[in-house]
Amino acid sequence: MRVLSLILAVVMAFALSGCASKFKVYNGPEVTQVLVYKSDRKMYLMHGNQVLESYNIDLGFAPVGHKQFQGDGKTPEGTYRIDRRNPNSEFHLSVGINYPNTTDVAFATSQGKNPGGDIFFHGQPNRFKKASRRDWTAGCIAVKNAEMEDIYAMVKDGTIVTIYP
Template identity: 40%
Template sequence: MIKKGIALLFVLTLLSFITTLSFKEAQLKYPRVKKAYSDRFKCVDQLLKTSDIKTLDVYLRAFKLEEQLEVWGKNKNDSTYKLITSYPFCFSSGNLGPKRRRGDYQIPEGFYQIDRFNPESKFHLSLGINYPNQSDKIKSKHSNLGGDIFIHGSCYSIGCIPITDDWIEELYIFAVEAINNGQLAIPVHIFPSHLDTETYENIIKDSTFTINNSKFWKNLKEGYDYFEAHQKLPRIDISEEGNYIFN
């Protein structure tokens, strides 16, 4: 009976220790994350100091045509974001236009969030994107929309955004620091390209990409324009037709 009591006490103590770990401490239990912090944290810390950010909220914005992933950040109590850095895609699959089914090779387009951290990814480290979102589900006519879309390391992918092992280590640290500082969700907005007026007009003139996409891109442009004008994120809802509504 005494031995069982000791064993139970040990388990309860262990569970108590596990539940008191911060998100960052829990991530640092993984060797790749620990190594990333050892190798890249000074770079991340310097970028944050240069931007005068101490309590990080992070926002990610990707452009398929330019093959760039931007990292924006702000202090929790600030109202506007600053561009901290950007990373080039190492590889890109598919064409301009949204992802609508499994196996179409497309990188999604739309308004998403990071929904999981994978410290033991096949592609070094990875951050999962919550594709398909409700808009994707409404607008797609297919029964299997696919999934498992990530921003990750390495230099090859089908439908994901690979940015090499070095850059995913930095990005992963940004994301861990943001969640550890209390950010509840990390937005990821993926656009076909920059949607300033000139670039937008050029892509909708190209019949290769415009088929069935011009109205969709016009909708995305509303969200793009809001952030460009205010450096703030709009509140985003989704209509019954699957269109994004920005408030």
């Protein structure tokens, strides 16, 4: 009985450690802003003027220009905020930005269209190992899964995100 309890405890510890590895802890300087440069395919996590981390990124399938409408495949440009996180994302982990903002909604409405939404920083799709091409998202910003684990730990809700062309 004692051996069975010990085996069960070891199995549960391994199972829990596997789950916990997805959720890292970050104790470094606060990320005060996220800068995204679409044309360079780079994202920087900043503390003031100091770069804490930099990442190569993939964008929406039609990356040039500002996202205006649902389904256009563009990644937004402008200033937004991190406003939510999804630990159960279809793309490993994800943190969302507040696209569309009031300006985005007003423009799309003036054109009789839907601005779209659900724009996230996220990892790779859960259903296969890696995206097969560059700029494959519907308008999100994608990184490698291990990088997304760092981003998820480092970036807090309310953090300013500026996305440049």
